[in-house]
Amino acid sequence: MTKLSKEAKQRLQHLFKGGQLAIRWGFIPVVLYLGFKRGADPGMPEPTLLSLLWG
Numbered sequence: 001m002t003k004l005s006k007e008a009k010q011r012l013q014h015l016f017k018g019g020q021l022a023i024r025w026g027f028i029p030v031v032l033y034l035g036f037k038r039g040a041d042p043g044m045p046e047p048t049l050l051s052l053l054w055g
Helices: 006-038 049-054
Strands: none
């Protein structure tokens, strides 16, 4: 296995931290976006932002 320099290790750590941050803060918005984009199942009312907040 090749040895990485200290600078390369720091860059990789920074990259992984950025990826974790993106996953943590982006997961729920992506799920909500896909749910609104796909729409409701047949026979169910269309989802709205207010129905999500009050439901």
